[in-house]
Amino acid sequence: MLIRHDPHNELACQKRDELAPLLGDDLPADLCLVLGGDGFMLRTIHELGEHHTYLGVNCGRLGFLLNAMDETDSLLLRLRDQAQWHILQAQRLAAEVTDPEGRVTSDLALNDLYVERASGQTAHLRVSLNGQVVVKRLVCDGLIAATALGSTAYATAAGGVACHPSLPMLQLVAINPHIPRLRPIALPLDARVDVEVLDAKRRPARVVCDGRDLGAATRITVLGGQRPVRLAWLAGHDPTSTLIKKLLHA
Template sequence: MPIPIAEMKLALTVSPTEQARKASREMQAAHDWVSIDQADMVVVMGGDGFMLQTLHQMLERGRIVPVYGLNLGTVGFLMNLWRSGNSIHHRLEQAQQFEVLPLSMVATTMDGQRIVYPAINEVSLLRETRQTAKIEVSVNGAVRIPELVCDGVLVATPAGSTAYNLSASGPILPLGCGMLALTPISPFRPRRWKGALLPDSSQINLRVLEPTKRPVSAVADQREVRDIRDILIEIDPLRRLCLMFDPGHSLDDRISAEQFIV
């Protein structure tokens, strides 16, 4: 049987910005907070970047519990509105939960180092120099594009499809669609390739061609690995995140609304 909100152990994490720290004084007095390692639920005060940072810390610790964000940043796509004087307990009781499946990036560098990072929004390959990148694109072991000449290429989840993916003219993906967006960044050849929609069960391998002459870096959300030889990207079904949103302001609603913004 679910634990009532009033009986839950809550953790509070606050962005170091002045705006977030100032607002957090009211929140500090509203509840007896515990550390993330002890919490049944986490309240995050800050912007989207700080929310992603907190979620990654939870993934690293293996402590995955529902997270409710309060926007004290700029865009706040992953957050709820901050309203002074509102009962946090009442808002948590009314909030709806949405499951988010992160990506796993396995990157191999030119010197043979193997690095594994999770990504909640997207994994990107980006050229390091003025030289365009040349990348071989394979899906489920089959080569789909032998040579993609571009500034880079990314794989986005539905939760991240309105971020860098949208800026690169990629499609917006509704939550629960079971798809990933594979989107080129400033493609030169093939000119007409605009990207692909793939089932989220897909394994995507991106191999760098001419990596010495045309070095490429890989970025999993905010973490970068330079001088890449190849990366493997797939959903990690064992690490499911849970984000909470006020009624009428869910992540699904926001993703849908983004498609009508002109």
């Protein structure tokens, strides 16, 4: 198994030092124990891919992707009680991003990806779903594509719906839409979304994928239901309660 901790997080460093000598061969070989916050969890998954089962321990704030912090002894007991683990097969979004020079970049998002204006001008976007143009010209600050797991982040802040992480869906949320007043849309997980940046020279836009800046873009293709990641939650973890807590304290 692997232990990854956020070196910039004092609590994560402390817990790593306490736990590392106590963890033995009774835990799964593919387990990656992640100590940090949600952002560090996303970076770890991006780095290591879908070849591990990720069990996060919250050393940050809410920690929507993570298990609650416990005293070391209690945490060890819960870690060793594998029969009570709940494994979520968290689907990701696959993105292909074409830049102004025609170069194509591929990436994956566990939470969300979005295209946003990169100048003082509004973005003008043409949006297609499953090959059919649904909005010829969306005048807005940007457009978010989020998984159910990522729906409680930027998507909710922009007016989308917070969803239970087990739902097989993809959510589209316009950021400050002007014309038309596009409402959030929930789509099947296997949906394909194509976004074309109109007037890209005068109205440039960039793409951000799970917090990673992919730079300027003229065309973006998003496919849901790609290369799932296994997330492990310990006994007593209740995603519904965590969801409600996040909404009430947002």
